[in-house]
Amino acid sequence: MNETKPVEVDLDDIEEICEGFEKREGSAVQILQRIQEKYGFVPAEALELVGDVLGIPKSKMYGVLTFYSQFYQEPRGKFILRVCVGTACHVRGAGMLVDKVKEELHINPGENTEDMLFTLEPVACLGSCALAPMAMVSGTAYGKLSPDRMASLIKQLEVEEAAQEQEKETV
Amino acid sequence: MAKVTINGIEVEVDSSMTVLKAAEKLGIVIPTFCYHPRMDPAGSCRICAVELEDSKRVVMSCVTPVADGMRVLTESPKIHDARKTNLELLLLHHPLDCPVCDCGGECPLQNMSFAYGATETRFESHRNDEPEDIKSDVLVFNANRCILCGKCVRICDEIQDVHAIGFINRGFDTIIGPPLGKKLDCEFCGDCYEVCPTGAITDQFTRYKYRPWQLEKQQTTCAYCASGCQIFVETENEAIVRVTSREGVGPNEGSICAVGRFGFNHVQIPERFDTPYMRSLHRLVPATWEDVLPEITARLDLIRKKGTDRVAGLISTRVPMEDAYVFQSFFRKVLRSNMIDSGARFGFMNAALPLVSATGTLRPLVDHEDILKAKVILVIGTDPVAESNISGLFLKRAARKERAKLYVVDSEAITLSTRAKDHIRLLPGGEKLFVSVLNEEIARNGALSPDWTARKEELFKNWNVDPGAYQRLVNDLTSTETGIIVTGRKAYRNENGSSIMNSIVRLIGSLGWAGKVGSGLFLLPENANDLGVLMMGGTHEWLPGLINATDPSSKSRWESAWGRRLSYGNGGSLGDILKGIEAGQINALISLGENPLSHFPSGSKVRETLAKLDLLVVLDLFQNELSDMAHFVLPVSSSFERGGHFVSAEGFVQPIKATMAHWGESLPDWEILSKIAHGMGESLGFESLESITAEILRFLPDLVPSSRNGAHYQGPTGEITVPVMSKTPPHKADRESVSVKYAQWQSGTVSANGEVHPILGEGDFILALTKSLFHSGKMTLMDPNLMEIQSEGKIRINRQVARKRKIKKGERVTVRSSFGSCSMIAEPSSSVAEFEVLFPSHFANEVVLGLFPPDLAFDRETGVPVQHRVRVFLETQNPA
Structure with missing residues (x-):
């Protein structure tokens, strides 16, 4: 870490x-x-x-x-996991996505991981109900998620970050 | 103009008025929470709802302007329901902890709920349970009780211009407090707590200590600075519980400062003298009045028989004018001595002497109302907010709301600097040159002699004066319709204070402001009754009425008034008194609350001089260096336990009243002096305080008590909302006689190369002793409340300089001058000038005074001690 x-x-x-x-x-x-x-x-x-x-x-x-709720007074993670918990996503199991993130990263909504890589931020609606349940990270929307796909998304982000870090070090 | 009908009564009002104000005019009360007469309306509490009869609409009366033909109902079933619903909503989250709330019993929210019977609520919700913000040592914020009317935030913004608190968060979560979760850092005026309509803001000193209905209220005049604030001292069993103000009452219009609001506890602490003391075998032992008075009388009697001017007297300018009158009567009539001086000698005399010789009066040409109307204001040699807080408030208002062009001339950034059109950051030491060049420039209409031109160049080159700003100041001063110059302590206590004040008084003449209504000089006296004590003849220069004490014709005026011959000597000021004692020509000293030892470094040998006295009588509240040397110490009443009158900076003669029982055996100063005189077989003719006031008014009828209430004075019950102005006898100087005298006085030329007292010593910095916002003189160091707010003196250093020298906040630094050295706690500050360091004078003990030159130096013209600043080096103490 x-x-x-x-x-x-x-x-x-x-x-x-x-x-x-x-x-x-x-x-x-x-x-x-x-x-x-x-x-x-x-x-x-x-x-x-x-x-x-x-x-x-x-x-x-x-x-x-x-x-304004858009402003934060404390440092936040590099990746903000904006998990939609709006009506459409809710009925399609957004709650399970949030639970999965909690389980994987050991953080509650609004909290950062210790390595400051992730912040969990449930949001009311991201306007992409057709993709429900969905989440958004760094401007990219990830639709039709399941708890497993959520977990692999987190893995993927971690791997990408590690690769980037290594690249930096070699340079 | 608009014609409106309110509750069936027709009234014609200005069309810019709100419905609420129009109703006020008719004497109709509309309930309010967020409305405050001195501030812009907010319309946030929704309790001032009224019904428009024609449209049946409910509108908020505090923000709705009147319209021609408008018909308004302030009470109707619909309005009743609207207000009741409102209260239900306000009480929805309120904790209803009235039984333990300090506000209970005087709470507008409680009263309103009672009036509208909001006993049950149709809504269900949780009660707020935000923890109290108790980080501050002064104010406590309880967000649960808050109804978010915003009055506290607005008074801090609009009236105080401090902006210490604000709304935090949004919606139901909104709370009020200082930013960033930090401890409250402000001027601690307590105005927010005064205007709060609930118990949401309380103070640490008085909370949980009273039930409002058990307190007895007494209006009196604040005895700290000369703003003349009307305060309400509230007592239980004759002990002071709290001090409050009331909207619209007094020249302060309902605002008071930290010292006035919280500085009441020193008068009721065990350290106070409660019995007379007399010296016996090198120790002061408690005694009774019966023991000490005959003893003092006998010894004084022996000394006065030796001749005139054998007994010297010092009087503090915190005593009422009645005491000053008795003081000088006692010395001049009974002791045949004119060796008397007052606390004003330490500074204010530098202003009083030129002003009296120019105008014949100490009454000001302008008052706070004129400040609000002035187009150009020059603040020079003073920090009004610290020195005379309420005058400071009026100056802030003049600059912010009335858009006066404000100029500040000062080395440091004072509170007013941010509101100034130009802040001329003169280097310390150039003050005299600045005012004399400015006066010459204006007196000669810009046509300066070569000598003066050279001096003006010097101002720009050596003293950091911005030529552009200087020119703008000259242009504005000479072209303005109305202008006011405000000056105070820093000018009086400058090493060249005497000539600075002389130039400023001349400047008023050069500008032609002596005869111009609304323009003039506004002096900020250093203490509550500087003006009153001088008007009563508390110094050797003047008899009561400010007439020359040694001139035979003015002397004979008082001889005939008093019906006895006055055979005192020529007298002298503090410097002469010390010289006289040293030479053995003065054998006794009676001090009424003055302590010269606290002003001079030990090297000046004042202590050794005073030790030569055959008799030293000290009248005071607390033990100090002088009382330790005294033969007799007599306990006196404080301004909270006696009557009398003070003359404010605006010239108002206002009463102080007894609010608590006499402390122990203490007596008012006048009574002690009368008793001594009586013992010496002479009667001063005063049986009571009233008889003294009556005699003063008989001879000086213009001192009849006067005051001014704010434009929003609400009457003694606080329930009548019709603005009532109290009777106001003239408090300002008579323009006509002043301008005639001025013309006679202002003659002759001023040399461009006059003598300048330099700031002595060597060093990179100039150390100046300043007045703190939270203390007044040294007496308040005994006040537990004010010591909680500011408990120690710290040396303020320019922030960049501190960074460069690696001096951190709270660290100790060694301050070294050519005369001594001491260790002080550093406080970096962005307002201090680069070459200056500032230390609050209240905390200047023997060690700090040791930094100053030990020789006693007094101004030749005014007798004011000249050393108030000294050059110093700063050394960090942290090991490299």
């Missing part, structure tokens, strides 16, 4: 992100989205800095951050 690396926030990077936007209140959400793209979550230091740049008090920035 890989060691979890603490995320280091480079304030210059945050400033660079801020520069791409107009300095007005309305830019706050977009900037936070860009920061989350970069780090997978919004670090507290970054939040304060964005507030300083835009002239928005910390208390208000925190209000924005906690208002």
